[in-house]
Amino acid sequence: MTQVKATNIHYHEGNITRDERWKALGTKGVTMWFTGLSACGKSTIACALEQALCNQGVACYRLDGDNIRFGLNKNLGFTAEDREENIRRIGEVSKLFADAGIVTLTSFISPYTKDRDNARKLHDEAKLPFIEVFVDTPIEVCEKRDPKGLYKKARAGEIKGFTGIDDPYEAPKHAELTIDTSKHDLDACVKMCLKALADSGLIQMA
Numbered sequence: 001m002t003q004v005k006a007t008n009i010h011y012h013e014g015n016i017t018r019d020e021r022w023k024a025l026g027t028k029g030v031t032m033w034f035t036g037l038s039a040c041g042k043s044t045i046a047c048a049l050e051q052a053l054c055n056q057g058v059a060c061y062r063l064d065g066d067n068i069r070f071g072l073n074k075n076l077g078f079t080a081e082d083r084e085e086n087i088r089r090i091g092e093v094s095k096l097f098a099d100a101g102i103v104t105l106t107s108f109i110s111p112y113t114k115d116r117d118n119a120r121k122l123h124d125e126a127k128l129p130f131i132e133v134f135v136d137t138p139i140e141v142c143e144k145r146d147p148k149g150l151y152k153k154a155r156a157g158e159i160k161g162f163t164g165i166d167d168p169y170e171a172p173k174h175a176e177l178t179i180d181t182s183k184h185d186l187d188a189c190v191k192m193c194l195k196a197l198a199d200s201g202l203i204q205m206a
């Protein structure tokens, strides 16, 4: 875990509780953490889920792997250390969004168990709900889809350290929800996510 560098800093408590903040917003915060191979369907499901939640009037926000690398994480690449820092920052940012009362959808390959577990731990310690969604689509299907041509490049040796090809993907063992997008269409995948949120008492089923 990254250590705090600064000295002489003190946590400043606010005047309102989380419950008061959530009540004012009319929603409950949670992080729904999508993990899986490139092209397994994380972003596609998160986008459709965001739309479904928005249609129900639920405050939500999507933190997406590539998008975040254009801004907050623009100084990070794909080495093991950079991947760890990438996920560490997303864990922290998603915690803040969830604390604010937002249904937060993160879609990052997040291949290493330790990094995902750290994100979960941050939420646990802050008493915030964390729902890990393992988008468990077989690599053959992901590679056949290859919407960004990345598998092709990785097979040709043009991308090094590509998850599933020459970098490991450590599959979650205790995900709250597992979805194989080769077996269920997008609509069904979104319904599974909505049900998981509803079962945890975070939203109401429409």
Ligand code: ADP
Binding pocket: 036, 037, 038, 039, 040, 041, 042, 043, 044, 045, 107, 145, 147, 181, 182, 184, 185, 186, 187, 189
């Ligand atoms: P990731 O974010 O995991 O890299 P993307 O969402 O960018 O993956 O790409 C997944 C691809 O799989 C898209 O082209 C999408 O249309 C396709 N796809 C086919 N079936 C599904 C499904 N049931 N759920 C999600 N994506 C699907």
